[in-house]
Amino acid sequence: xxxxxxxxxxxxxxxxxxxxxxxxxxxxxxxxxxxxxxxxxxxxxxxxxxxxxxxxxxxxxxxxxxxxxxxxxxxxxxxxxxxxxxxxxxxxxxxx
Numbered sequence: 001x002x003x004x005x006x007x008x009x010x011x012x013x014x015x016x017x018x019x020x021x022x023x024x025x026x027x028x029x030x031x032x033x034x035x036x037x038x039x040x041x042x043x044x045x046x047x048x049x050x051x052x053x054x055x056x057x058x059x060x061x062x063x064x065x066x067x068x069x070x071x072x073x074x075x076x077x078x079x080x081x082x083x084x085x086x087x088x089x090x091x092x093x094x095x096x
Contacts (some may be wrong), residue, residue, distance in 0.1 A: 001065045003092040005030045007054040017080075026084045027052050033075060038065050040067070065092070 008016040017024045031053035034045045039057040048068070051058055060068060072085045 001060050001092045001096050003058045003060060003063070003065070003088060004069065005052050005085070005088050006057075007084060007088060010082060011080070024056070026081075026088055027055050029077070029081060030072075030085055030088075033077075034071070037071065040071075069093075 005025070007026050009024040009026060009029075011017055031049040034049035034052065037045050044064070048058055058068070069089050072082070072089050075082060075085070077085065
């Protein structure tokens with residue numbers, strides 16, 4: 001499955017959210033979230049974080065996809081952020 005987090009965060013009006021003129025991307029948030037994980041396969045999560053941070057598409061087998069989906073589902077992000085991450089995962093799942 002191919003998961004692409006290279007999408008902007010949007011406000012309630014559908015406008016991109018900026019931080020000091022920089023568009024906030026789900027890829028940067030997800031990569032940093034993976035780097036903060038305290039359990040799991042550290043080498044794999046680090047590799048995923050590097051790829052996601054570089055806005056690369058992750059190609060995952062079903063087992064790894066399940067792991068990533070659980071990390072997103074279990075995250076404590078605000079709804080405005082978590083919705084975008086869930087959308088990225090759902091899009092990958094539906095395209096298979």
